[in-house]
Amino acid sequence: MKILHIDCSVRNEESDSRQLSGYFLGQLRDKNSDILVDYLDLAVTAPRHPSPLFIEGIYCPPDQRTPEMLEELAESDTLVDRMLDAELYVIGMPMYNFTVPSNFKAFIDNIVRAGRTYRGTSTGIEGVLTDKRAVIINTRGVDFSQEKMASMDQLQPYLKTIFGFIGLTDIHFINVYPVKFSSEELRNKAILNAQKEIAAMVESL
Ligand SMILES: Cc1cc2nc3c(=O)[nH]c(=O)nc-3n(C[C@H](O)[C@H](O)[C@H](O)COP(=O)(O)O)c2cc1C
Numbered sequence: 001m002k003i004l005h006i007d008c009s010v011r012n013e014e015s016d017s018r019q020l021s022g023y024f025l026g027q028l029r030d031k032n033s034d035i036l037v038d039y040l041d042l043a044v045t046a047p048r049h050p051s052p053l054f055i056e057g058i059y060c061p062p063d064q065r066t067p068e069m070l071e072e073l074a075e076s077d078t079l080v081d082r083m084l085d086a087e088l089y090v091i092g093m094p095m096y097n098f099t100v101p102s103n104f105k106a107f108i109d110n111i112v113r114a115g116r117t118y119r120g121t122s123t124g125i126e127g128v129l130t131d132k133r134a135v136i137i138n139t140r141g142v143d144f145s146q147e148k149m150a151s152m153d154q155l156q157p158y159l160k161t162i163f164g165f166i167g168l169t170d171i172h173f174i175n176v177y178p179v180k181f182s183s184e185e186l187r188n189k190a191i192l193n194a195q196k197e198i199a200a201m202v203e204s205l
Contacts, residue, residue: 001035001205003028004086008042008104009094016139016179020194021092024135027202038082046103047110048075058113076110083111088205089134089168095141099154108162117166127167134163134171135201137194141180172201 005025009015028035048054054076057069065073083089094101100108111117117128136159144150156173163171176194179187 001032001088002086003035003037003088003090004040004082005037005090006040006042006107007092008101008107009092010043010101010103015092015094016176016191017092017094017137020137020139020174020176020191020198021090023195024090024137024198024202027199028205031202032205038086040079040082042101042103042107047079047106049106050109062115076113077116079107079110080113080116083117083129083132087132089132091134091136093136093138093155095138095153095155098152099158112162112166125165127165129163129167130169132168132170134168135174136171137174137198138176139179140175140177143178143182143186144175145177174198174201 003025005021007015007018007021009017012018025037051072053069053072057065057073058076060069093104096102099105114120119126119128138155142149144153156175160171163169174194174197176190179190
């Protein structure tokens with residue numbers, strides 16, 4: 001199985017989302033030696049934000065792109081290739097200000113590409129990544145179990161929408177909270193529950 005493992009926390013050893021995505025991969029390696037892992041650390045290599053030339057390039061027919069456009073699109077093309085090459089995405093994802101970290105948003109702006117990850121058809125837009133699956137391990141500082149907080153979540157609805165747009169609808173969210181602004185006891189419980197959920201998920205793969 002080909003896996004694209006993505007982390008995006010700006011923290012390193014102390015990062016909960018990195019530890020849990022690593023735990024997922026560790027469990028998977030223990031169970032199945034037949035896995036190939038491509039690792040992408042968006043905090044180390046944050047994709048560039050779209051530029052005017054990038055935008056000109058993505059909407060220009062591929063055979064008419066200038067060398068400058070091709071150069072500007074090269075990083076995006078490589079990221080799309082890595083997405084297309086994998087069968088399963090395992091993503092460690094902290095919540096920042098109720099949504100995804102900005103490096104992950106830049107990643108999205110690079111991989112949502114007409115003619116590559118979605119295409120126009122006579123019946124409308126069609127996503128390409130229909131045969132892929134994703135596991136998103138989303139750590140949050142606050143307790144989101146109450147409706148008042150749950151309604152402020154702009155991360156899960158956003159990811160469902162944008163990944164759905166490019167055909168990726170088989171997404172399993174493992175939401176881990178509260179890991180920060182609460183008691184040590186609740187934090188430990190949240191991490192333990194996430195590890196159990198990950199183990200069960202890996203078992204089912
Ligand atoms: C810039 C920033 C913004 C954050 N915003 C939120 C938030 O909106 N909601 C929340 O529950 N936690 C928020 N947190 C807490 C993180 O989501 C939480 O600590 C998470 O586990 C961090 O992931 P990491 O340990 O992998 O770095 C924020 C943390 C940072 C650094």
